[in-house]
Amino acid sequence: MEKFNVHILGCGSALPNLRHNTSSQVVNIRGKMFMIDCGEGTQVQLRRSRIHFKSLNHIFISHLHGDHCFGLIGLISTLAMLERTSKLHIYAHPNLEQVLRPQLDFFCKDNPYEIVFHPINPDEREVIYDDRSLSVETIPLKHRIPTCGFLFREKKTANHIRRDMIDFYKVPVYQIRSIKNGEDFVTEDGTVIPNARLTTPSASPRSYAYCSDTAYLPEIVEQIKGVDLLFHEATFGSEDEARARQTLHSTAAQAAQIARDAEVKQLVIGHFSARYDNEKPLLREAQAIFPNTLLGTEDMTVSIESTVKES
């Protein structure tokens, strides 16, 4: 089966501590690696997770707080030392390029590869990445500065041809493509053979939504409806809800409400405040509302399995 894995490299919040790294994840979709956020120390976590640096070509930055981007310059320098030559694409608020460019000019003058900045407008829902098998769109969030999440969606692949049926009905080769795309077959005597008889359905496209950092924002429910996996920040527990409101973060219960209302299949919570020595109470809070919740941890890999919907 083709991979769709989310590797969590850091799920702490602004103050790094000995239990959590600052924010970063790598999404591996069929061998293509996409990084989301890059807090200080991300490159070491990347090594720890044994993810191949080389396969990483795209980095999405949710917002320009240091705990989501201070690791970029170190990672970029290391990629240069590893003699990378392929382009690195960075998707972020346009201010990132402004603040990173003087550092690149100074520390990475002889960079052997090109860095391509893709400015994004975190307030607009837009597709910022699109290829044959996948699209990534922004999820406008509500935080102290412009912030967006990211929604990864696989594209539907063609149905699988049933070779035995193709032979049985003597389907000519030139018609196979249209049958893969869902058309029926008409025999020489005019009999219609329904597509479902000639093919087996391909796996359902999988999806992953990353939402951090954000206040409780029910407006996102419609956009992330039914995703296979949702990562939602849960910086605080309910006893610190006032603090969450003040800093535009969410509680674990609020993360779970979003997951429940959006009818997602699974929820991972993270971006924990350094004030908690133990996040189990946050997990219990979330599970009371949305049972299929996991507590984010460093080095956690969540796999989204392929499922085939029978037509």
Place this chain on the structure above:
Amino acid sequence: MEKFNVHILGCGSALPNLRHNTSSQVVNIRGKMFMIDCGEGTQVQLRRSRIHFKSLNHIFISHLHGDHCFGLIGLISTLAMLERTSKLHIYAHPNLEQVLRPQLDFFCKDNPYEIVFHPINPDEREVIYDDRSLSVETIPLKHRIPTCGFLFREKKTANHIRRDMIDFYKVPVYQIRSIKNGEDFVTEDGTVIPNARLTTPSASPRSYAYCSDTAYLPEIVEQIKGVDLLFHEATFGSEDEARARQTLHSTAAQAAQIARDAEVKQLVIGHFSARYDNEKPLLREAQAIFPNTLLGTEDMTVSIESTVKES
């Protein structure tokens, strides 16, 4: 006894790996904390070492390669979140301010404390810090960009008064200060009481030299002559001496030659290339030339003990 400890927070080189952090140390002299270099992830190592962030007021940066300064912006931000109010002094090549200022303006707009940049000229030997009990001077080094080491020297403190002798010779109170400073006492009948009879000597001033990054540079021997502790980079083993020459780094044997020629009391080697899974051979190489060598490790604390030289 008053502390003089060197805490090593990172002793790897440019490519961070799972065994070593990039360069950083904290020198604790009688409770005053001085940081030397600040590679990515230093703030987490600082927490791990349980050094109090609050006592850190001075940071010395040897040179502007990323593995010696990428951790500054994260540390500065964290100090702001911890509501620091006292000034933070940073001593570095003037380019550091140029490259850090746009980041500070963007990420640390509302910094609750002041950052004072002290430009240093790494090519000149100069005293860059001086207080009642301590001075720090630069050690010009030889690397691919302007680089200097740092030499910490305690100042000689006054001798200790022997209360019993003061009483015995009926020394008037107003003369005590000059006796502390080494003068003899003359009694009313003109007898000279030698100072050594009235005092016990204070501890010898202690000293620490940090030399990283540098090619083998015998010119530094005279400046660091007889220091209690020398940290000298040993990026490579002798089998990679050509690589050391090419990149303007030192081998372990060269570090030991400097230690031997400078007649230092103890040597710690560090800044190890990521190519070595085990630095024991580097230690053996150094010890063959200078036996009192230690292998630098993260979380290592080397204490320099007070000694009293009998006069």
